[in-house]
Amino acid sequence: MSLRSIRNHSVDPSAGRRAARYASIAVILSLAACSGDKKTINDLESHVPPVDTLYNNGIDALRDQRYALSAAEFDVLQQNYPYSAYVANAQLMAGYAYYLQDKYPEAVQQLDRFLELHPTSPDAAYAFYLRALCYYEQVAEVQRDQQGTIEAMNALEEVITRFPQSPYARDAQLKVDLCRDHLAGKEMLVGRYYQQQRSYHSAVNRYQRVVQDFQTTNHVPEALERLVEVYLDLGLTDQARRTASVLSYNYPGSKWYRYAYDTLRSKHLLSADTPAPHTGSGKASAKSADADGASPLAKAPPPPSEVRARRGFFSRVWHSVF
The missing domain is CATH 1.25.40.10 (Tetratricopeptide repeat domain)
Structure with a gap:
């Protein structure tokens, strides 16, 4: 559904906000329980935090390695403040938080959304590379079907083609060689x-x-x-x-x-x-x-020695980007 059709759709705005709020609370509660976060039901039921609070909470949770909570904060931000200036960064950082949990399909979904809505963003190179790495992380052992390896190689080559001068192109080329x-x-x-x-x-x-x-x-x-x-x-x-x-x-x-x-x-x-x-x-x-x-x-020879990504590299990257 397009943004125009959403705006023209005849629904009760307050009901939609309430539904989004309760859905957001459910998401955070389920993920916070897994991550051991100390937020309580009363804290969340009282109100949805302001957009900047959600974003900052997501960043703080990411730095504290509470990746599930971080992804939930960014998801709630997108659901409740879809037209906010924070949304683009929230999509990118949610993708990164999901990646750190090895939830690669969820990460790719966030990154695809970011690239669809912000194809000319200065952070597009990072998004394409992180998306490619999500495929690369799933390269199967050589005994198994290698369709995933082909998908990873294609995604990595797209990084090289689109952003040959970016800091990600060289690492992408190394991984293409491994593929x-x-x-x-x-x-x-x-x-x-x-x-x-x-x-x-x-x-x-x-x-x-x-x-x-x-x-x-x-x-x-x-x-x-x-x-x-x-x-x-x-x-x-x-x-x-x-x-x-x-x-x-x-x-x-x-x-x-x-x-x-x-x-x-x-x-x-x-x-x-x-x-x-x-x-x-x-x-x-x-x-x-x-x-x-x-x-x-x-x-069969073992999978490439770099099948696990260098997470420290990504930590440095997102600190420099944001």
């Missing part, structure tokens, strides 16, 4: 499974996608080595040699090239100009982790 590495890890997981099941053509498709679509990730050397293995199993010795050459050129010191080199040598497929692996700091170990017959689902 891409996560997606590549999923492809490798499925590819290894197909390879174990001798579904070689399906395995090749997965490994080739890693090489072609995720070239900057850490999974490319393994994908190339796996391709060497699969091509040899398929009897495609020329493709195996060419893939090993790509591996040696780009990752000459990688353990994965040492594996490919040893495999080709064991099958007497090394050519005279095949370079030997560079000597690394450690010895190449057997690939027992993936060759012991166990399900590859139990050997």
Whole structure:
């Protein structure tokens, strides 16, 4: 319903205010009970506090780490003072308070509302970034469906595209790289499974996608080595040699090239100009982790190390914004 239709809608204004007041009280009571706040029913039933009091209470609760109460204060402000100048900040800070409670859908709802009503705000970059981080926080382990990772990556890339000079763009780019590495890890997981099941053509498709679509990730050397293995199993010795050459050129010191080199040598497929692996700091170990017959689902790489956001960073940001 638009603002104009709301103003023209024929209702009893006093009844609407009373209903909003009681709804606000119910919200605060339920959340205050969870957070251990000392407000009483009489304090809340007497009146809805002035708009500036609600806003300041929300900020104070946020600083005191009473995030549920903080979100409730900002929600009550929006319900009772929808045309106040405080509303924009209340939406943004409510999103942050929900984020700190790991209530990401509620946080995204607040941030979407803020961005819809204030698309040109100086704080839009912060809102887009916090919204993207809400998706990023929900990135699932590599064994699970990765639609959430794609959504997080898209939201982070929107921050980079819209605000390339903002203080959030660099951190967003780092997280995009982690998302891409996560997606590549999923492809490798499925590819290894197909390879174990001798579904070689399906395995090749997965490994080739890693090489072609995720070239900057850490999974490319393994994908190339796996391709060497699969091509040899398929009897495609020329493709195996060419893939090993790509591996040696780009990752000459990688353990994965040492594996490919040893495999080709064991099958007497090394050519005279095949370079030997560079000597690394450690010895190449057997690939027992993936060759012991166990399900590859139990050997998936862990999620990115930064799946949990740096909350201290956000604390500094909102203090500088507000």
